[in-house]
Amino acid sequence: MKHSHSNATSMSRRFFLKSTSALAALSFIPNSLKAFYQDVKERFFVKKQMIPIKLEVNKKQYSLTVDSRATLLDVLREELNLTGSKKGCDHGQCGACTVHMDGERALSCLTLAVMAQGKAITTIEGLADGDNLHPMQEAFIEHDGFQCGYCTAGQIMSAVACVDEGHTGSVGEIKEYMSGNLCRCGAYNGITEAIQQVAK
Amino acid sequence: MRPFEYTKPKTVREALSSANSHSQYIAGGTNLVDLMKKQIDEPDKLLDITNTLPDTIEVKDNGVVIGAMVRNTAIAVNKAILESWPLLSKAILKGASPQIRNIASAGGNLLQRTRCPYFYDLTLPCNKRKNGSGCGALKGNNRMGAIIGYSDACVAVHPSDMCVALAALDAKVNILKADGSKETMNFLDFHRLPGTNPEKDNNLPEKALITSIFVPKNNFNKHFEYLKLRDRESYAFALVSVAAALDLDGNQIREARLASGGVAHKPWRWTKAEAFLKGKQATAENFAEAAKIAAEDTAPLSTNAFKVPLLKGAIETALQTCLTNKA
Numbered sequence: 001m002k003h004s005h006s007n008a009t010s011m012s013r014r015f016f017l018k019s020t021s022a023l024a025a026l027s028f029i030p031n032s033l034k035a036f037y038q039d040v041k042e043r044f045f046v047k048k049q050m051i052p053i054k055l056e057v058n059k060k061q062y063s064l065t066v067d068s069r070a071t072l073l074d075v076l077r078e079e080l081n082l083t084g085s086k087k088g089c090d091h092g093q094c095g096a097c098t099v100h101m102d103g104e105r106a107l108s109c110l111t112l113a114v115m116a117q118g119k120a121i122t123t124i125e126g127l128a129d130g131d132n133l134h135p136m137q138e139a140f141i142e143h144d145g146f147q148c149g150y151c152t153a154g155q156i157m158s159a160v161a162c163v164d165e166g167h168t169g170s171v172g173e174i175k176e177y178m179s180g181n182l183c184r185c186g187a188y189n190g191i192t193e194a195i196q197q198v199a200k
Numbered sequence: 201m202r203p204f205e206y207t208k209p210k211t212v213r214e215a216l217s218s219a220n221s222h223s224q225y226i227a228g229g230t231n232l233v234d235l236m237k238k239q240i241d242e243p244d245k246l247l248d249i250t251n252t253l254p255d256t257i258e259v260k261d262n263g264v265v266i267g268a269m270v271r272n273t274a275i276a277v278n279k280a281i282l283e284s285w286p287l288l289s290k291a292i293l294k295g296a297s298p299q300i301r302n303i304a305s306a307g308g309n310l311l312q313r314t315r316c317p318y319f320y321d322l323t324l325p326c327n328k329r330k331n332g333s334g335c336g337a338l339k340g341n342n343r344m345g346a347i348i349g350y351s352d353a354c355v356a357v358h359p360s361d362m363c364v365a366l367a368a369l370d371a372k373v374n375i376l377k378a379d380g381s382k383e384t385m386n387f388l389d390f391h392r393l394p395g396t397n398p399e400k401d402n403n404l405p406e407k408a409l410i411t412s413i414f415v416p417k418n419n420f421n422k423h424f425e426y427l428k429l430r431d432r433e434s435y436a437f438a439l440v441s442v443a444a445a446l447d448l449d450g451n452q453i454r455e456a457r458l459a460s461g462g463v464a465h466k467p468w469r470w471t472k473a474e475a476f477l478k479g480k481q482a483t484a485e486n487f488a489e490a491a492k493i494a495a496e497d498t499a500p501l502s503t504n505a506f507k508v509p510l511l512k513g514a515i516e517t518a519l520q521t522c523l524t525n526k527a
Contacts (some may be wrong), residue, residue, distance in 0.1 A: 046202065046204060048203040049203065049205050051206060067203075068203070069201045091237065092230060095297065110230045110300070112233060115250070165298070175434070176433075179433075
């Protein structure tokens with residue numbers, strides 16, 4: 001009785017230790033593997049995130065869903081069909097994507113669309129008043145402020161801001177404050193003249 | 201660009217607690233978005249901190265506190281800054297373009313990465329991008345590289361203009377760490393030299409945030425100059441830049457400040473030249489001697505020896521301009 005009892009307990013203890021450690025090992029490995037897999041997955045395969053956003057562009061309200069990676073420039077061009085703003089370098093070096101945010105010039109290629117919410121955005125399409133061109137647009141035509149036209153939308157948006165900021169005291173000042181907009185055709189003199197005319 | 205999760209914390213506490221080793225804070229994003237497009241920086245999570253940190257410029261008895269979210273343009277055109285710290289304004293206006301200055305934040309300006317071509321080209325070795333891969337610039341295209349304070353591991357230079365003025369003006373950086381504790385760092389201790397771990401640009405603790413920048417009151421608002429020499433007249437990074445400021449008693453120099461961009465891994469203070477100028481007369485001869493003292497410590501790389509005479513000339517010219525520059 002005593003013997004079999006102690007035998008039974010020792011057997012059950014051994015069985016208990018064996019089975020629990022085996023179970024523990026079994027449950028431990030898949031869990032850590034699963035966690036590891038999850039870690040790897042999250043690190044290397046982050047799912048793209050679609051975010052509902054509201055944008056105000058040229059006094060119109062837009063509700064749309066965008067990829068978290070989308071720049072304001074991409075959304076303007078691809079989603080809202082406002083293709084006036086141009087993608088020149090896409091790295092903030094050329095100024096072709098210049099728009100106004102709350103009245104100040106900014107680069108739409110370096111601005112995430114999701115971060116442009118709550119700001120009044122103006123693009124080249126919002127500059128004219130119906131069929132009446134903005135004075136800066138008129139001046140660019142008058143002074144041949146462009147050749148191929150690719151940088152023109154950015155140049156005009158920047159030029160309007162340049163006048164608003166009051167940086168038109170001299171040709172040197174205009175050129176300094178327009179230096180963020182490159183023109184491969186070299187229409188700089190025409191652009192400067194256009195700005196001088198509007199600043200008067 | 202690799203996908204990432206975007207969130208916009210409402211408070212600074214929430215921002216700090218949401219941060220992890222694969223997250224990045226974003227404010228202006230003028231540098232970070234570009235780095236993400238080029239797959240140099242690949243965060244899993246972007247924490248938009250634009251609502252969590254101060255965007256005010258507060259003038260105090262002993263100086264000015266510039267909130268981390270203040271846009272670069274807003275600092276440059278601020279009346280108090282123009283009156284008391286005009287060197288800072290002048291330096292900011294020599295950097296980037298109006299479109300970029302309108303978005304870029306004060307805190308972000310300190311954290312921008314180098315523009316060394318090897319850092320930006322994923323097919324080339326760069327210890328700053330991937331430590332252990334080697335430094336392509338050391339014996340390669342190092343025309344834009346450092347002439348002082350570099351190591352075999354990295355010869356990149358810090359790209360900021362604003363930081364050169366802040367270094368000259370004895371600024372301090374206010375930091376909020378992940379555990380909620382605060383730290384104030386001397387500006388000169390904020391950025392670091394490359395040594396053997398150039399992947400670290402600065403001494404900002406992990407996940408910590410710059411909350412504001414403090415610039416002490418000084419007498420450098422009457423005689424100052426920020427001279428930036430670059431490959432084109434505007435909108436280019438510095439080959440060499442010099443922030444110079446003099447506190448004059450008649451023609452005698454009470455205190456001098458000299459700092460440079462485009463020469464080192466961090467904004468560089470020419471302390472020996474400053475010490476030489478202290479108490480001296482503000483003359484062309486003394487300015488030339490100060491320039492010589494600064495240049496003595498430099499050691500150019502294989503293709504940027506031109507930076508040494510350029511630096512000497514820039515220091516002399518900047519100091520000379522201090523005498524005629526009227527705020």
